[in-house]
Amino acid sequence: MRRLAPPWYRQTRFYLGCMLFLLFYLFILLPDQGPIDSILKGIDVFIFIILLISFISWFLSDNLKPEWIKTVIVLIFISILAWMFYSYSGADWDNFFRLFLNFDKMKGRYKTFLKPTFLILKMAGYSCIYAVIIGAVLAVFRSFNNVVVNWLIAIYITIFRSFPAMVLLVLIYYALPFIGIQLGSVQAVIVGLSLFYSAYTTEVFRAGLESIHRTQIEAASVLGLSAWQTMRLVIAPQAIRIVIPPLTSQLIGILKTTSISYVVGVIDLITRARQLQSYLMVVTPLIVVSLIYLIIIVPFVILSGYLERRSRQWVKN
Amino acid sequence: MKRKDKYRHTKSLLPFYRRDYFLVVSTCVLFLFGLLVLPDANSEKIHFLQLRLTFFSVLILAWAANILSDNLKPIWLHIIVTFSAIAVFLWMVFAYIGIGVSDLHHIFFNFSVMKGQWHLMLEGFITTMELALISAVLATMIGLIVGVMRLLNNKTLDIFLKIYLEFFRIMPILVILIIVYFGLPFLNITIGPFASGVLVLSLTNGAYISEIFRSGIASIHKTQYEASHVLGMSFPQTMRLVLVPQAFRIVFPPLTNRWIGILKDTAVCSFIAIRELLKCSQIITTQRANPTPLVIATTIYLGILIPLTIITTYLERRYKHTNK
Numbered sequence: 052m053r054r055l056a057p058p059w060y061r062q063t064r065f066y067l068g069c070m071l072f073l074l075f076y077l078f079i080l081l082p083d084q085g086p087i088d089s090i091l092k093g094i095d096v097f098i099f100i101i102l103l104i105s106f107i108s109w110f111l112s113d114n115l116k117p118e119w120i121k122t123v124i125v126l127i128f129i130s131i132l133a134w135m136f137y138s139y140s141g142a143d144w145d146n147f148f149r150l151f152l153n154f155d156k157m158k159g160r161y162k163t164f165l166k167p168t169f170l171i172l173k174m175a176g177y178s179c180i181y182a183v184i185i186g187a188v189l190a191v192f193r194s195f196n197n198v199v200v201n202w203l204i205a206i207y208i209t210i211f212r213s214f215p216a217m218v219l220l221v222l223i224y225y226a227l228p229f230i231g232i233q234l235g236s237v238q239a240v241i242v243g244l245s246l247f248y249s250a251y252t253t254e255v256f257r258a259g260l261e262s263i264h265r266t267q268i269e270a271a272s273v274l275g276l277s278a279w280q281t282m283r284l285v286i287a288p289q290a291i292r293i294v295i296p297p298l299t300s301q302l303i304g305i306l307k308t309t310s311i312s313y314v315v316g317v318i319d320l321i322t323r324a325r326q327l328q329s330y331l332m333v334v335t336p337l338i339v340v341s342l343i344y345l346i347i348i349v350p351f352v353i354l355s356g357y358l359e360r361r362s363r364q365w366v367k368n
Numbered sequence: 369m370k371r372k373d374k375y376r377h378t379k380s381l382l383p384f385y386r387r388d389y390f391l392v393v394s395t396c397v398l399f400l401f402g403l404l405v406l407p408d409a410n411s412e413k414i415h416f417l418q419l420r421l422t423f424f425s426v427l428i429l430a431w432a433a434n435i436l437s438d439n440l441k442p443i444w445l446h447i448i449v450t451f452s453a454i455a456v457f458l459w460m461v462f463a464y465i466g467i468g469v470s471d472l473h474h475i476f477f478n479f480s481v482m483k484g485q486w487h488l489m490l491e492g493f494i495t496t497m498e499l500a501l502i503s504a505v506l507a508t509m510i511g512l513i514v515g516v517m518r519l520l521n522n523k524t525l526d527i528f529l530k531i532y533l534e535f536f537r538i539m540p541i542l543v544i545l546i547i548v549y550f551g552l553p554f555l556n557i558t559i560g561p562f563a564s565g566v567l568v569l570s571l572t573n574g575a576y577i578s579e580i581f582r583s584g585i586a587s588i589h590k591t592q593y594e595a596s597h598v599l600g601m602s603f604p605q606t607m608r609l610v611l612v613p614q615a616f617r618i619v620f621p622p623l624t625n626r627w628i629g630i631l632k633d634t635a636v637c638s639f640i641a642i643r644e645l646l647k648c649s650q651i652i653t654t655q656r657a658n659p660t661p662l663v664i665a666t667t668i669y670l671g672i673l674i675p676l677t678i679i680t681t682y683l684e685r686r687y688k689h690t691n692k
Contacts, residue, residue, distance in 0.1 A: 086557075104513060104517070107517075107525075108516060108517060108520060111517075111520040111522050111525065112520055121522055121524070122522075122523075122524045125522055125524040125525045125528075126524065128525075129528055140555075140557050141556065141557060142552075142555035142556050142557045143555065143556050144555070146554070146555065147555065150554045150555065151551070151554075151555075188429060191433065192432075192433065192436065195433075195436045195437045197436050197446050197450070198443075199446065199447050199450050199451075200436060200446075200450050203450070203454075209674060209677055209678060209681075210670070210674070212677050213628075213669075213670055213673035213674045213676070213677040214632075214666075214669070214670065214673070215631075215632040215633075215634075215635040215646075215669060215673075216632070216635075217635035217636055217638070217646060218635055218646055218665065218666055218669055221646065221650065221662060222662055222663075222666055225650075225653060225659060225662060226476070226659035226662050226663065229475045229476070229658075229659050230475065230476075307539075307540040307541075308540070309540075310540035310541075310542045310543060311540075311542055311636060313542075313639070314638075314639075321542060321543065321546060324546075325546070325550070328550065333554075334547070334550075334551040334554050337543075337546055337547050337550065337551050338547075338551075340543060341539060341543050341544075341547065344538075344539060344540060344543055345538060345539070348538050349538060352534075352537075352538055
């Protein structure tokens with residue numbers, strides 16, 4: 052059987068023509084190396100990137116092309132982008148290792164980061180516990196389906212969901228002392244974050260409770276289980292499986308949000324890094340801080356992905 | 369038949385904590401506990417204050433939960449219990465944390481301190497909105513491009529895109545911001561505060577938005593495209609009548625959620641000397657030693673964000689059923 056010829060835009064000569072045009076653009080039309088200082092130059096580079104991206108998407112969406120050609124094209128694409136970033140950012144890359152990854156200068160100074168790291172973990176842990184307690188209590192009260200209580204809880208959730216976390220912290224730390232509520236900076240962060248995240252955890256717990264059908268509770272009471280037994284043997288095992296994955300992602304959110312605690316004067320990782328940076332005149336402290344955050348958060352991200360996959364499987368079965 | 373009469377014959381079967389006398393007894397016991405456990409607010413030294421307050425709060429919550437979970441009790445009782453519990457909590461906050469209510473108005477709503485400073489507030493408001501709008505547009509563009517490129521299912525490309533996505537989703541926004549604003553000048557790349565704010569906000573949120581687009585487009589089955597092709601629809605028609613309406617329902621609610629998130633994240637940019645709403649209000653607050661500007665800024669933030677949040681919740685709830 053004769054195979055149909057592909058349309059013109061899928062033929063090899065069209066691709067070759069596109070590639071030739073892009074090469075022409077790359078060598079002739081693109082401006083010289085150096086920082087982008089005029090708008091014309093910026094538009095030039097921007098158009099090239101758009102053309103490049105559309106070509107690559109067009110080529111990759113062709114199912115008939117073998118995989119290895121696609122891989123080669125993608126690698127060329129990535130290297131062209133990297134080269135463009137290298138040449139048009141106008142940076143002196145010779146100093147990159149001396150300024151950004153200069154771990155010799157950091158020798159013996161890592162212990163300044165020790166205390167702030169524990170402080171972050173402590174704040175995140177306390178906020179998480181309080182947020183979970185508040186969320187669980189509110190979700191239970193919400194499950195009673197009482198009109199007044201539901202309205203009050205809905206107002207609470209809406210207000211704290213629409214607060215920017217930073218504004219909440221500033222308000223707690225700088226405005227409340229005027230009416231006599233003096234909170235230390237760490238306490239202010241804990242209070243702010245637990246209020247902020249309790250709105251989200253309430254929703255999480257509510258979803259968990261709602262996912263268990265009424266009939267299950269009725270069936271349990273028919274079987275002669277007491278309220279406590281129903282909770283322990285019927286409701287909790289199911290609800291926990293549904294609630295745990297979103298709770299871990301809330302915990303990740305709390306860990307990330309602790310980075311803004313500088314605003315209320317907590318001496319956290321970022322403050323320390325800025326001090327060290329201006330003292331040593333290298334950027335390495337900032338890199339170290341981002342590495343610390345990566346080390347703290349990545350395990351939780353992996354855990355939450357694993358839990359989500361498992362719970363999805365469980366729900367399917 | 370009245371609700372009460374309907375259940376009269378079941379009354380004898382009720383457990384002890386559902387009966388009327390338990391309601392009276394528990395209220396009395398709670399009152400006694402309040403008198404015994406709670407210390408005198410004016411006394412100098414109080415032992416185990418936090419422990420006592422926590423204990424009493426737990427008791428109040430249990431008491432309220434017990435009554436509110438009982439559907440046989442009349443609704444007015446529920447309302448009374450709710451408001452009395454809230455009143456007790458408020459009273460505890462007032463009594464033990466010590467709020468001076470007398471000059472609340474003078475402290476928090478003292479608009480005379482704002483005299484001559486309104487233009488600064490307006491400047492901050494405009495900067496915040498500019499930052500949010502430009503970042504939202506750029507982030508949506510980045511998200512669309514990256515999301516479509518993820519859908520091409522090329523393994524090599526996926527590796528690079530996933531590195532981008534995971535990095536920007538794991539990192540706190542402030543850490544990226546300080547690396548861009550305080551780190552890059554060492555390499556002789558100098559970006560202004562506003563531009564670096566826009567750059568970081570759009571890159572970070574672009575990572576989230578690309579996932580939204582990817583899952584939204586991927587959830588439409590390939591057969592729909594083929595079916596519309598068989599029905600003789602042209603490509604624009606397929607897009608307009610079949611694919612976009614479905615993708616829109618899945619994509620739009622989380623997308624609006626992210627746009628709200630961008631507006632919230634703009635507050636973080638006050639770290640790098642962008643004079644946006646929060647920064648401006650902080651400046652005036654420290655100048656005048658009065659929290660009124662903070663209250664005004666909060667009101668503006670909430671005034672914009674609360675309607676948006678309500679709209680998003682509504683959209684989520686509305687499209688949840690159509691998706692199934």
